Each structure stands twice: as structure tokens, then as C-alpha cells.
Amino acid sequence: MDSIDKIAYQADENVVISARGLGFRRGERWIFRGLDLTVRKGEFIALVGPSGAGKTTLLSCLCGLLQPQEGEVWVRPNAVANPQQPRACRRHFGIIFQSLNLISNADLLTNVQCGRLGRYGFLRTLLGFPGNESCEAYQLLADLGVGADPYKWVSEMSGGEQQRVAIARALFQSPALYFADEPVSNLDTYYAGRVLGLLRQQASQLGRSVCCVLHDPSLISRWADRTIALHPDDPSAWRMRDVRPQAKELQGAGL
Amino acid sequence: MSDSNPQEKSRPLSSDPMPRPHLPSLPKRPWYERLNALNMTLLIFLLAVVFSGFFVSGSGRSVNVIENLSRFAQDFFPPDWSVLDRTAAALLETVVIAILATFFAIVVSLVLAVGAAQNLAPSWVVISIRMGLNMIRTVPSLIWAVIAVVAVGANAVAGVIALTFYSIGYLGKFFSESFESMNMDVARSLRGIGADPLQAFQYGIWPHARPMIWSHSIWMLEYNIRSASIIGYVGAGGLGLQLHAYQEYGQYDRFATVLICILVVVTSLDFLSEWIRRRIKRRTDRNLSH
Ligand SMILES: Nc1ncnc2c1ncn2[C@@H]1O[C@H](COP(=O)(O)OP(=O)(O)OP(=O)(O)O)[C@@H](O)[C@H]1O
Ligand SMILES: [Mg+2]
Numbered sequence: 001m002d003s004i005d006k007i008a009y010q011a012d013e014n015v016v017i018s019a020r021g022l023g024f025r026r027g028e029r030w031i032f033r034g035l036d037l038t039v040r041k042g043e044f045i046a047l048v049g050p051s052g053a054g055k056t057t058l059l060s061c062l063c064g065l066l067q068p069q070e071g072e073v074w075v076r077p078n079a080v081a082n083p084q085q086p087r088a089c090r091r092h093f094g095i096i097f098q099s100l101n102l103i104s105n106a107d108l109l110t111n112v113q114c115g116r117l118g119r120y121g122f123l124r125t126l127l128g129f130p131g132n133e134s135c136e137a138y139q140l141l142a143d144l145g146v147g148a149d150p151y152k153w154v155s156e157m158s159g160g161e162q163q164r165v166a167i168a169r170a171l172f173q174s175p176a177l178y179f180a181d182e183p184v185s186n187l188d189t190y191y192a193g194r195v196l197g198l199l200r201q202q203a204s205q206l207g208r209s210v211c212c213v214l215h216d217p218s219l220i221s222r223w224a225d226r227t228i229a230l231h232p233d234d235p236s237a238w239r240m241r242d243v244r245p246q247a248k249e250l251q252g253a254g255l
Numbered sequence: 256m257s258d259s260n261p262q263e264k265s266r267p268l269s270s271d272p273m274p275r276p277h278l279p280s281l282p283k284r285p286w287y288e289r290l291n292a293l294n295m296t297l298l299i300f301l302l303a304v305v306f307s308g309f310f311v312s313g314s315g316r317s318v319n320v321i322e323n324l325s326r327f328a329q330d331f332f333p334p335d336w337s338v339l340d341r342t343a344a345a346l347l348e349t350v351v352i353a354i355l356a357t358f359f360a361i362v363v364s365l366v367l368a369v370g371a372a373q374n375l376a377p378s379w380v381v382i383s384i385r386m387g388l389n390m391i392r393t394v395p396s397l398i399w400a401v402i403a404v405v406a407v408g409a410n411a412v413a414g415v416i417a418l419t420f421y422s423i424g425y426l427g428k429f430f431s432e433s434f435e436s437m438n439m440d441v442a443r444s445l446r447g448i449g450a451d452p453l454q455a456f457q458y459g460i461w462p463h464a465r466p467m468i469w470s471h472s473i474w475m476l477e478y479n480i481r482s483a484s485i486i487g488y489v490g491a492g493g494l495g496l497q498l499h500a501y502q503e504y505g506q507y508d509r510f511a512t513v514l515i516c517i518l519v520v521v522t523s524l525d526f527l528s529e530w531i532r533r534r535i536k537r538r539t540d541r542n543l544s545h
Contacts, residue, residue: 093449101444103459103462103463117449117451121451122451122457125458
């Protein structure tokens with residue numbers, strides 16, 4: 001599996017994630033099994049399925065937070081590097097968690113700047129973040145409508161505002177790969193479109209890749225290239241679908 | 256729209272607007288599942304209380320408690336304020352000893368506590384540091400003072416050394432328990448986007464642990480001020496020397512003055528820590544989501 005995959009990477013330098021035969025089991029129950037997924041540069045992939053189908057679990061396997069019991073995941077965040085295990089290239093992953101996982105006792109600016117912890121060593125961030133980047137972090141907050149007071153604590157923000165702070169953290173990190181778990185679940189239509197538009201722009205214009213859990217069919221058809229649908233009762237019944245037929249030729253056959 | 260619908264009108268008012276599927280009844284929970292660790296602890300503790308009640312008994316003679324106590328209390332009143340300036344000087348030394356000891360103990364304990372927290376360190380480190388902390392706590396502060404006086408002589412430095420060791424035993428335990436009670440999700444998510452373990456601790460755990468750490472530290476300072484007034488009994492500086500002398504000569508009115516001074520300092524510290532805790536709570540408790 002290992003060597004075949006490396007060959008696949010050499011054949012297509014646009015492949016960023018390659019998952020083969022992925023299976024994850026919780027207790028006796030397989031959440032998904034035999035799942036193949038290839039993510040290329042510039043792609044926006046939507047993970048869909050009813051609640052409890054395993055979308056968060058799949059996302060966690062792809063970004064190395066969970067270790068799948070079967071199959072393997074290879075990641076190549078930039079074209080020159082060799083494919084690696086997800087755990088080895090964590091700093092290239094921007095993750096928007098379903099439960100946000102912000103530092104509630106710290107101000108918004110600090111939370112956003114935490115996105116770049118992986119870029120700097122411990123000593124660089126021991127006494128705070130590089131000051132010349134604060135403005136960039138603040139502008140991202142302002143862009144998402146939460147820039148009124150960047151020194152407020154996260155615990156003093158509403159649910160939707162906190163979600164936008166989490167998105168700002170990922171955008172500030174500016175990673176090669178975005179993993180977003182229902183990033184617009186608490187947002188109104190305007191900001192949902194704004195956020196997905198920004199992620200889409202990261203993919204289309206900067207060649208980043210986005211894996212995003214989405215529920216709303218209209219948002220999926222508007223922003224995503226492909227969907228992978230998980231079935232809550234049948235672990236092998238996952239399905240891959242192109243939602244942008246015109247994009248099919250560009251991405252090649254494969255999946 | 257629904258008003259014009261004849262079917263809608265003919266439906267009886269009491270009926271469910273939406274037909275429901277057959278819903279399952281609540282599954283029964285076996286009684287023994289209630290015997291979790293918390294409930295068992297409560298049960299065992301209550302049994303221990305009842306049991307202990309049978310074991311404790313007084314001298315058996317009938318004693319006049321009220322008279323004994325009032326005779327004793329009369330000796331304390333009125334307090335003799337003539338020793339106030341001498342007391343103030345010794346009190347200052349006591350507070351200085353307590354502040355230094357608490358500071359050194361906080362610094363050492365923070366490092367030890369990370370090693371003693373099960374969610375942050377490998378278990379062999381946790382076990383060995385906890386053993387050490389237990390041994391430190393086993394030794395009373397007065398014994399630490401005796402040891403320190405033997406080592407560096409009868410002065411305030413001995414007091415600082417004694418109380419530093421004594422406090423490490425407590426703060427190390429409290430701090431590590433604070434770290435263990437932290438939600439690890441934030442730290443884990445920072446690790447997930449590439450932060451190293453120290454960064455994840457600094458940004459993911461420390462902001463949440465900080466209020467508890469300060470609260471424990473102020474408690475320890477208060478405790479150390481009280482301890483620092485005792486260790487003078489064995490010559491380790493502070494108020495204790497004075498207390499010892501007044502007690503020896505039966506000058507309980509002067510003794511009372513010293514106690515009142517300690518009370519004032521301890522009470523103001525208590526207010527301070529309460530104020531800090533309230534301020535932190537006000538910022539973190541505002542939302543339903545936390
Ligand atoms: N930590 C856990 N321990 C045990 N089971 C879990 C855990 N997390 C999730 N599960 C189970 O795994 C299944 C998939 O969970 P997952 O969180 O991946 O679902 P999801 O598709 O993200 O759902 P949602 O849309 O509600 O977020 C669920 O049935 C859930 O009960
Ligand atoms: Mg989920």
C-alpha cells in the first residue's frame with residue numbers, strides 16, 4: 001500500500017491527501033470502512049451525512065487526531081515534500097472544530113494568533129506573539145464582523161461570534177489544508193456565505209484544499225466541488241459525488 | 256392560509272398536530288449502576304462518621320465547660336496595646352517570611368505540579384513526584400523549622416526555608432489537581448494544528464488553570480502567615496518568639512494583641528483573594544455556553 005501510494009503521488013503532483021481503505025471502529029461498531037479519498041490542490045470537498053454518521057470522525061482521521069484501525073492516510077502539504085503521515089505535518093492543517101476549542105479565558109487576538117503556534121518555536125511565543133502580525137489578525141476579525149473589541153475574552157462573545165473567531169484563527173494560520181467541521185452551523189446567511197466564500201477563495205486562488213462538513217444542500221451545491229456522503233448504518237456505503245460537473249474533467253477520473 | 260383549508264378546521268383541537276411514531280419507553284437502569292465511585296465514597300464516609308462516633312469519648316468526669324472557658328477568656332481581655340509597635344515589627348518579619356516562602360514554593364511547585372499531573376506527564380514521573388510530595392506533607396511545619404534552624408541557625412532565613420518546603424507539599428498537590436481538572440480539548444486542538452507540547456500548555460491549559468493557581472497561592476500565603484507566626488517557637492523568626500514568651504509568662508492580654516494583628520492581616524488577604532476570584536468569575540460566567 002505504502003509504495004503504491006507514493007507512486008500515485010509522483011504521478012499526480014496535485015494530490016494533497018490520499019486515503020486508502022480507511023476504516024475506523026468505535027467499540028464493535030465500524031463508523032466507516034474501506035473508504036478511499038483523494039484530495040487535490042484547490043479542491044473544496046464537502047463531507048455530508050446525517051448526524052452521527054461519522055463526519056467528525058472521518059475528518060479527525062484525515063488530520064491525524066484519530067488513528068484509523070484500517071488503511072492509511074498520506075499527506076503532502078507542498079509539492080516538493082515527500083508524502084508524510086498526517087501527524088508529521090500538523091502545522092499545515094488549519095482545523096475549525098465542531099466544538100470550536102477556543103481559549104475561553106483569553107482575548108480574541110490571542111486566540112487568532114494561536115493559529116501560527118506551529119510556525120514558531122516555544123521560545124518565540126513564550127512572551128507573546130510577534131507584534132507585527134497583530135494587525136493582520138485584527139483585520140481578519142474585522143472582516144468577519146467580530147473586530148469591535150479584539151481584547152474581549154472569548155467567553156464574552158456569543159456562540160456565532162465565537163465560531164467566527166475560530167474561523168479567523170484558521171484563516172490567520174493560512175495552512176495548506178483546511179479541515180472545517182460545520183464552520184457555519186451558528187452563522188446567519190450573510191456570514192455563512194462570507195465564510196464559505198473565503199474558504200472557496202483560499203482553494204481556488206491560493207491552491208489550498210478544503211475539507212468541510214456541511215449540512216445545507218444549497219451551500220454545498222454553491223461552494224463545493226465534490227461531496228463524500230457517509231451512511232449512519234452501513235459503514236461501507238459511503239459515496240463520492242461531483243457537484244460541479246464542469247470541474248470533473250479538470251480533476252481527472254480517479255474518484 | 257391554514258384557515259382556508261377545510262381539513263385543517265375539521266380536525267379536533269386536542270389532536271396532535273404532527274403524528275408521532277411509536278416512541279420507546281425509558282429503559283430501566285439496574286440499581287447497582289448507581290454505586291459509582293462518588294456515591295460509594297459518600298457512603299463509606301458516612302459509615303466512617305457513624306463508626307468514629309462510638310470511639311471518641313471524653314474524660315468521663317463532669318466538667319464545667321462554661322466556667323473553664325470564661326476564666327481562660329478573661330485573661331485575654333482587654334488586650335494590652337502597649338506592645339503594639341514591637342508586635343508590628345515582628346509581624347512585618349512574619350509577613351516577609353511568608354511572602355518569600357510562598358514565592359519560592361509557587362515557582363518550584365509549578366514545575367513539580369506539571370510532572371505530578373496525570374494528564375501531562377508519564378505515570379512513572381507522576382508516581383515518583385507524588386511520593387515526594389506526600390513525604391514533604393507528612394512532616395509538620397514546626398519540624399521543618401527545627402530542621403532549618405539546625406541547618407542555617409536561628410533566624411528568618413530558617414523560617415523561609417522551612418515554610419518553602421512545607422508549602423511545596425501542599426501547592427504541588429493543589430496545582431497538579433488543578434491541571435488534572437482542566438479540559439484538555441483546547442490543548443489537544445492546538446497540538447492538532449502544530450503547536451509543541453510547551454506551547455499547548457502555555458496557551459491551552461495555563462489560561463484556564465491560572466485563576467485556580469492564584470487562588471491556591473493566595474490561600475497558601477495566608478496559611479504561611481499563620482504558620483510563620485508559629486515557627487518562631489523554635490527560633491525560625493517572626494512573631495512566634497513573642498507569642499512563646501507571652502505564653503510562658505502568662506501575659507495573655509499581650510498574647511491577644513498579637514492574635515488580633517494576625518487576624519487583621521489574614522482577613523485582609525481573605526478579602527483580596529475573594530475580590531480576585533469574583534473578578535475572574537465575572538468574566539468567565541457570562542455565557543450559558545460555559
Ligand atoms: N468519543 C466518542 N466515544 C464514543 N463514541 C463516539 C465518540 N465520538 C463519537 N462517537 C460516536 O461515533 C459516531 C460518529 O460520531 P461523529 O461525531 O463522527 O458524527 P458526526 O457525523 O460528526 O455527527 P454530527 O453531525 O452530529 O456532528 C456517533 O454515533 C457517535 O455516537
Ligand atoms: Mg460532527
